[in-house]
Amino acid sequence: MAQITLKSLAHSYAPNPSGPDDYAIREMEHVWHQGGAYALLGPSGCGKSTLLNIISGLLTPSNGQVLFDDQVMNELPPEERNIAQVFQFPVVYDTMTVYDNLAFPLRNVGTPEAKVRERVAEVADILDLTSLLRRRARNLTADEKQKVSMGRGLVRDDVSAILFDEPLTVIDPQLKWKLRRKLKEIHERFNITMIYVTHDQLEASTFADKIAVMYEGQVVQFGTPRELFETPAHTFVGYFIGSPGMNLMEVARTDSGARAGTVDLTLSPALQGAIQQARSRNIKLGIRPEFVEVRETPATDAYPIEIDSVQDLGTYRIVSFAFAGKTFRARLGEDQPLPPRQAFVRFPEAWLHLYIDEFRVEVGQ
Numbered sequence: 001m002a003q004i005t006l007k008s009l010a011h012s013y014a015p016n017p018s019g020p021d022d023y024a025i026r027e028m029e030h031v032w033h034q035g036g037a038y039a040l041l042g043p044s045g046c047g048k049s050t051l052l053n054i055i056s057g058l059l060t061p062s063n064g065q066v067l068f069d070d071q072v073m074n075e076l077p078p079e080e081r082n083i084a085q086v087f088q089f090p091v092v093y094d095t096m097t098v099y100d101n102l103a104f105p106l107r108n109v110g111t112p113e114a115k116v117r118e119r120v121a122e123v124a125d126i127l128d129l130t131s132l133l134r135r136r137a138r139n140l141t142a143d144e145k146q147k148v149s150m151g152r153g154l155v156r157d158d159v160s161a162i163l164f165d166e167p168l169t170v171i172d173p174q175l176k177w178k179l180r181r182k183l184k185e186i187h188e189r190f191n192i193t194m195i196y197v198t199h200d201q202l203e204a205s206t207f208a209d210k211i212a213v214m215y216e217g218q219v220v221q222f223g224t225p226r227e228l229f230e231t232p233a234h235t236f237v238g239y240f241i242g243s244p245g246m247n248l249m250e251v252a253r254t255d256s257g258a259r260a261g262t263v264d265l266t267l268s269p270a271l272q273g274a275i276q277q278a279r280s281r282n283i284k285l286g287i288r289p290e291f292v293e294v295r296e297t298p299a300t301d302a303y304p305i306e307i308d309s310v311q312d313l314g315t316y317r318i319v320s321f322a323f324a325g326k327t328f329r330a331r332l333g334e335d336q337p338l339p340p341r342q343a344f345v346r347f348p349e350a351w352l353h354l355y356i357d358e359f360r361v362e363v364g365q
């Protein structure tokens with residue numbers, strides 16, 4: 001078991017990279033603590049698999065180091081890294097029985113048969129594979145094969161970490177939920193560092209205590225699901241996490257304050273000051289739909305709006321309206337009254353975040 005540190009790590013698939021765009025992983029520092037349940041979340045092509053393959057040793061990074069505790073791993077091949085990896089598609093030996101498939105990683109490192117029996121029984125029990133142990137893997141369904149694949153990843157309790165690369169892709173939706181819970185249970189029981197790659201925010205937050213959100217080869221935020229929701233550190237986190245994502249307005253400085261589109265904004269002196277001091281012109285304000293206040297009556301810091309549509313989603317409603325040239329959304333609970341078509345909107349500053357060059361800036365009081 002180990003802490004995994006990525007030190008000044010970067011990777012380019014191009015032989016002669018000439019700029020940041022040539023890097024699949026842009027220079028990063030990152031620590032995965034021993035025993036943590038982590039998710040690596042991001043859209044297709046952001047570099048998740050590249051990062052996982054660098055940790056497991058399938059890929060050598062072009063820059064920087066991978067350390068397990070204090071030991072540099074760069075030169076070690078995958079088999080000497082003591083890492084278990086579960087891939088998107090099942091990796092099983094078709095001609096072997098389920099038992100022998102599960103036993104394989106243990107026998108490979110010379111584990112005594114008594115211990116093999118004990119571990120295989122334990123893992124088979126957790127994954128509901130006990131009744132299939134004598135079956136040949138070739139006769140299993142895709143779901144069952146992937147469970148065997150996961151079992152092979154989980155069977156050794158002496159690995160430094162287990163890496164999961166979208167392991168539930170081929171799994172039936174109903175079983176997915178169950179397996180996610182199982183993985184969490186296994187993590188709690190065995191206390192092994194687990195890194196779970198996914199592009200699905202729900203999957204990431206059910207499994208992980210902390211999520212690293214990746215965007216264009218960078219980890220733009222590493223935080224708990226709650227931190228990602230309440231305090232997105234990057235506009236991409238605001239957009240990618242949540243349903244619907246964060247509302248963002250482009251802000252321009254004016255002599256007297258700040259403007260979004262044609263709307264002069266009423267902001268606190270602290271927020272106005274931070275906007276005035278920004279060195280960049282790429283200034284945005286963001287607020288999640290959950291915190292937007294749509295009201296019937298005016299207020300000094302409320303802006304008149306016209307509601308375009310209301311979508312009823314059972315336990316909540318999404319109200320859409322145009323603001324500063326963009327479509328904004330407010331999420332109303334079923335107990336909140338529906339505002340009239342001509343309404344007012346407030347953006348409470350406790351939930352209004354300032355982004356300069358897409359990264360969040362803390363605003364003082």
Ligand SMILES: Nc1ncnc2c1ncn2[C@@H]1O[C@H](COP(=O)(O)OP(=O)(O)OP(=O)(O)O)[C@@H](O)[C@H]1O
Pocket residue numbers: 013024042043044045046047048049050051199
């Ligand atoms: N073997 C390769 N050679 C060249 N470029 C590659 C290679 N593998 C990945 N890339 C590029 O590196 C970037 C990151 O890809 P990577 O597969 O790591 O992303 P990902 O987040 O895992 O995406 P997905 O979820 O689609 O697998 C992409 O631009 C991809 O096209």
